Amino acid sequence: MSAQRTIVITGATRGIGRATAERLAEPGVRLILHHRAGPELGQAAAAACERRGAAVRVVQADLSQALELQRFVAELAREGPLHGLVNNAGVYEGKDLAGTTEAEWARVLDINLKAPVFLIQGLAAQLQAGAASVVNLGSIMGHRPSAGAYPYQASKAAIHHLTKSLALEMAPGVRVNAVAPGFIMTDMNRGGWEHDAFKQEVESDTPLGRWGQPGDIAGVIAFFLSDASRFVTGQTLLVDGGKGL
Numbered sequence: 093m094s095a096q097r098t099i100v101i102t103g104a105t106r107g108i109g110r111a112t113a114e115r116l117a118e119p120g121v122r123l124i125l126h127h128r129a130g131p132e133l134g135q136a137a138a139a140a141c142e143r144r145g146a147a148v149r150v151v152q153a154d155l156s157q158a159l160e161l162q163r164f165v166a167e168l169a170r171e172g173p174l175h176g177l178v179n180n181a182g183v184y185e186g187k188d189l190a191g192t193t194e195a196e197w198a199r200v201l202d203i204n205l206k207a208p209v210f211l212i213q214g215l216a217a218q219l220q221a222g223a224a225s226v227v228n229l230g231s232i233m234g235h236r237p238s239a240g241a242y243p244y245q246a247s248k249a250a251i252h253h254l255t256k257s258l259a260l261e262m263a264p265g266v267r268v269n270a271v272a273p274g275f276i277m278t279d280m281n282r283g284g285w286e287h288d289a290f291k292q293e294v295e296s297d298t299p300l301g302r303w304g305q306p307g308d309i310a311g312v313i314a315f316f317l318s319d320a321s322r323f324v325t326g327q328t329l330l331v332d333g334g335k336g337l
């Protein structure tokens with residue numbers, strides 16, 4: 093039986109990617125769940141989505157490695173039309189300027205910036221065939237500058253800008269938008285929300301008074317993937333409880 097919509101989510105095993113996968117999982121949806129690490133988390137995410145009625149394929153690739161990125165694209169090329177792509181996989185590196193190394197710069201930029209661009213390039217024909225919606229994960233840190241985390245800030249600011257450029261390139265067939273989360277409780281910043289003083293600092297600096305949950309972001313990603321946003325492209329939406337105001 094052929095599925096109605098095929099959606100690729102990178103970094104789908106944990107955090108925002110996992111919440112997005114579960115949010116989208118329903119009968120008539122085929123999810124291609126990407127992950128980097130061992131198969132256990134991939135299988136767990138797949139099982140959760142299958143319980144909700146989605147068809148699921150799990151694909152492993154380390155997006156910091158050029159050859160793995162190429163292999164990932166080649167594997168997806170056999171999928172036929174794609175209706176959604178969520179460029180979610182990402183890494184954070186929080187060092188100050190003196191501690192920033194070329195190796196970390198390259199790794200963060202490769203995963204957070206290069207991989208989304210070359211995934212869109214490699215899948216362009218399939219995205220056009222499916223009249224797809226692409227959602228890139230930006231960040232409040234690509235919007236509001238702060239000291240430190242230079243490769244991360246650069247990667248996310250660039251994603252916000254390239255979301256506009258790629259929206260122009262891919263129109264009218266494909267929409268490209270970005271979601272820029274504020275502080276969300278995932279493994280990525282566990283060191284922050286498990287630290288009482290920092291946790292409270294973020295809460296008091298956030299008009300809505302709390303840290304975000306992965307589901308807060310998944311709902312907005314689902315909106316950008318849906319027909320409800322059919323006349324929206326090239327936009328980056330801060331989903332941060334007002335922290336970036």
Ligand SMILES: NC(=O)c1ccc[n+]([C@@H]2O[C@H](COP(=O)([O-])OP(=O)(O)OC[C@H]3O[C@@H](n4cnc5c(N)ncnc54)[C@H](OP(=O)(O)O)[C@@H]3O)[C@@H](O)[C@H]2O)c1
Pocket residue numbers: 102103104105106107108109127128129130133153154155156179180181182183184203229230231232272273274275276277278279280281
């Ligand atoms: N959490 C926040 O507060 C926050 C704020 C702003 C923006 N964001 C953005 O939201 C996205 C998701 O973040 P998250 O908080 O959900 O992070 P997370 O819980 O740390 O999950 C990161 C995901 O990225 C994947 N990944 C990491 N390195 C990879 C690599 N080399 N190749 C392929 N995949 C790799 C991980 O796969 P494995 O599980 O296999 O390692 C994992 O699925 C990221 O782009 C992040 O920058 C998050």
